[in-house]
Amino acid sequence: MKRIFQTIVVMLVVVFSASAQQESQYSQYMYNTMTFNPGYTGSREVLSAMALYRTQWVGLEGSPKTMNFSIQSPVGIHSSLGLNVLNDQIGPTKNTGVTANYSYTILGSTDLKYSFGISGTLDNFSVDYSKLNVEYPDPYLTGVESQISPNVGVGFYVHSYNWYVGLSVPRLLKTNYFDDTKETTYSSSSHFYLMGGYVFDLNPYLKFKPATMIKAVSGAPIAIDVSANFLINDKLTLGAAYRWDAAVSGLAGFQVTDGLNVGYAYDYDTTHIGNYNSGSHEIFLRFELISKSKSKMITPRFF
Known part of the structure; x- marks a missing residue:
């Protein structure tokens, strides 16, 4: 009986995460790169x-x-x-991940910079069976079941003062959760990200x-x-x-001070699921330790 409900949970996860393609989805991705x-x-x-x-x-x-919480900083001329x-x-499931990142930057001509990054992640995927609405309770369908899995990622990022391009795979390894039987396997596959932007003055x-x-x-279909x-x-x-x-x-944002920025986004679904919800909300807060000599360089960069 427990394995049957594991299968149901996995099916729910797949349905709910289909539009997000198994990884977290953000409207303000340009601030959460x-x-x-x-x-x-x-x-x-x-x-x-x-x-x-x-x-x-x-x-x-x-x-x-x-x-999501992140913190980053240079630790030398080339390293960060x-x-x-x-x-x-999502429903009775929860995924908690901790990722450590390292990047090495090469200075190009004029203001061009090339950065190569690697990351290491520990994910804890869990199912809380107490959140399931079961008509006929089963004594084995209790508590929380979880599994920890490691992963690695790579990324390339090049930018100047007014444009950027990036290519990355934040999770290179395919992970199977609850794979004690084929019927209860949930797989998380590698995602490829290509991003870019340009600032016009x-x-x-x-x-x-x-x-x-x-x-x-x-x-899954390509998401744009x-x-x-x-x-x-x-x-x-x-x-x-x-x-x-x-x-x-x-999307809306406000630079409260040189080092403090807040932003908000509201999504309206254009698919059939939009008939059954009131949209999505997203808010972020970014704090940066900026000296006066740095503020004029970073704030106008806009990414």
Whole structure:
């Protein structure tokens, strides 16, 4: 009986995570780049910490909720270190991951920089059977079952003062959870991310940045996110995003101080599931330890 319900849980996980392609989904991915690409680590050139919370498909029971915290900093002329902590909850399942990142940067001509990153991750995937609504309780269907698995990732990131391109695979290894029998196996496959953006200086007080991120994983359609943001007077960010055949988003952010930035996004689902929820909400807070000599260089960079 327990194995039967394990199978049901796995099916639920697959259904709920299909649109996210098994990994966490963000509307404000352009501010959370280190989560996908270890090569981004330290590219802000200061100590940078970020906290993000996302609640998806509000009003739908068991809908995904994501909490993410990351911190990164240069540790020399060429090297940088970062740490990322992720908590993903979907129905009775939860995945908690801790990732350590390292990047090495090579200085190119003018302001061009090439960064190569590697990461190591420990994931703890668990199922809480007490959250299942079982009509006929089973004595074996109790408690929490969990499994820890390691993973590694790589990433390449190149940028100048007004553009960036990145390619990464944050989890290279395929992981099987609860694989004591074939019927209860849940697999997490490698995801490939290609991202890029460009900042146009329209005038001294207005910048425009289109950006995109393409996600690919075996057995699922390619996911394409595109966004367009305006930065007004280096303070207020307003924009919109579109997740191909999935959702449209409104984005807003405000630079409270040179080192403190807050942002909010609202998603409206364009698929049939949009009829059964009130959209998705996402908020982030980023703090950076910036000296006055650094503030003029980093704030206008806009990524």
